[in-house]
Amino acid sequence: MIARLCHPFVNGPWLLLSVLLFFAGCKSSEYKAYVYDPVGATLTEDKPLDAYHRRTIGFAEDGVWFTNEFAGARLNDVVRVAPFEYELLVAAENTPINNSAWYGFGVGRGGVPGLEGAPGFDDVSISGKGAEDGLREVADSVELTLRIKYEGGAHRYQPTIMERVDSEAHYIVRQIDSLQTRIIWQGVQNNPGLEIRVSLSQHPVLITAQRLETTHSLQDTLQAWQNLFPFVRIDTAGLSKEGRPIPGLTISQNPTVKRPTLMVIGRQHPPEVPGYEVMRSFLRRFAANDSLAKTFREAFHVVAIPMANPDGVDRGHWRHNARGVDLNRDWINFNQQETQVARRYFQEKATSLGQPVYAIDFHSTQIHLMYPIDASIPLQGPAISTPWFEHLLAPSTGYPFDVVIEPFDTSGPVAKNWFWRAFGIDALTYEVSDLSTPAQNDKAGVIAAESLMQTLLDALD
Ligand SMILES: [Zn+2]
Known part of the structure; x- marks a missing residue:
């Protein structure tokens, strides 16, 4: 998402300079002014797809x-x-x-x-x-x-x-x-x-281009979790434009009791598999049978839509859904079926399970980045990103990545900002590097979940 204007592959003597500019100058305003979005890419009314043939x-x-x-x-x-x-x-x-x-x-x-x-x-x-x-x-x-x-x-x-x-x-x-x-x-x-x-x-x-993770492999994963963990419930948030199920996931010790709820979304952008791998490992950790996860589940619920753009994933799209639209630019206008489904699902879960406390939207890009909400923006709940990063990025956790933290205001039409607008809560866009390996991503997801459980439990006190 920060690639087009900042792509490091430039010919000849400009290569080194462009790499330096890429790291020095291209991180600061991703959503604010959309300088990285090509003109027209943020419009979310239906657009035609170019011809494509399976053969x-x-x-x-x-x-x-x-x-x-x-x-x-x-x-x-x-x-x-x-x-x-x-x-x-x-x-x-x-x-x-x-x-x-x-x-x-x-x-x-x-x-x-x-x-x-x-x-x-x-x-x-x-x-x-x-x-x-x-x-x-x-x-x-x-x-x-x-x-x-x-x-x-x-x-x-x-x-x-x-x-x-x-x-x-x-x-x-x-x-x-x-x-x-x-x-x-x-x-x-x-x-x-x-x-x-x-x-x-x-x-x-x-x-x-990355590991192949389709709707089929997600279904296998979710089915396995449901069989393995008594606290995992799989349902269908709704259908994509082409009729593919958009799976929803609840991790909950007792869904009849209202508790603060952690909300997670992923795979709005089909090729961003490293972010998906971290999210998968992260979510799985909340379902475990150890005392930390059990203590956490006695205080919180977790709700997730792990693959918000199944049409884009199975069609091998670069970024858009089956209507040619970038879903993570549609969280103000809600022109697309998939964003409507996700919004309704999170709203319903907030009503049935309890007020959200924090939300994370997983992606990947050229480097490890966290895009939290700027600390000057008022929240109706506790600030989570700042204490979490302090905990997560301490050397003692063994988190495998160096991370750049880049706060943003809440004006852009991305999922993170909708969670803030809808519930007043702190929220985060969590970006994993394109180059990270599956083993690193598995490890990062586990450590991130453990660290966030600790942070949220501390915030409750
Ligand atoms: Zn993305």
Whole structure:
């Protein structure tokens, strides 16, 4: 969200200067004046999406196929430029858009791609030219060079590769190291793209801009929690514009007793998986059976909408919902179905469970950032962010990230400010770095939850 005007990838001698400017000058006014939002990106009436086709494209000369026929995929076109060398076009769902250039595609060899059963890919159906033209005999592996060209943005995310390692549809996930990728420069504007070199065995691989976390994997997670933890209740907050359920989650020792309620929302922006991973680990910690969580649940409830934009996630969007709109700019006008659903859900839970005490909206961006409400803004409840950060960022907690704290006023149309407007409470936009690893994010979520439980219990005294 702070990328477009501040993107560090600039050609030649400007590179170092632009990196310095990026860190020095581009953090201070994200929401206040929307200097990072392209003109028109904050308007939240329905906008048309650009044409996009789900398909599998096969190249008989190499016996290689590409597919975008699975949830979370984004691949617009493929051109073969030389033997085993391909140019891939990846375009934003519509423009103007903040740069968050998500991509996701499957690539494989031979006639039977067989992606069925991969995590999050149960709706995959492979068909078309690739299936017909497959090689009958394939060598052990081939080296592919893939060059991604972006339309509507520029390179942002290092790829994650998921490879099927046996016929049981078991997949392993690995990050492609930087030796196998490099930035390339493309077009008249010298726009940064990405070159990936990948060794393709007879197993298909999925290459995505971050870890692939779709509506399907969230359902698995929530189902597992509900089975594991007696205090977790899953319901449906409402439906997205395309009819996907927007799951709601309550963590509550006794929902018939009114208690101050912690409210959490995530995944308004589909590619922001690191923030989602921290949120997932964070929420899970509140459901545990240890004494801290138990004490906390005897004093507070937790309510969450962990994936507010399921259409955008499963469509492989860079940022917007199925109506081409940035949901986290719609918390004043509420033009979109998903923000209406979230608002109604949080309002209903506030009535049934108890007055909210604090709210967190999880995202990711280039660095670790916290956007709290400025301390000069009056609150009807306790100030939480300031004492929490003091606790969380003390060396003794082992929180794995260095964090920049950047307070904002409450004028912008983002979720955090709606919680303040609706309930008078303190609220936070919690940004995790694009580059953080799943292990770091799991750890950060646990520590953040423990620290917040302590902070809220202290605030109650
Ligand atoms: Zn975001």
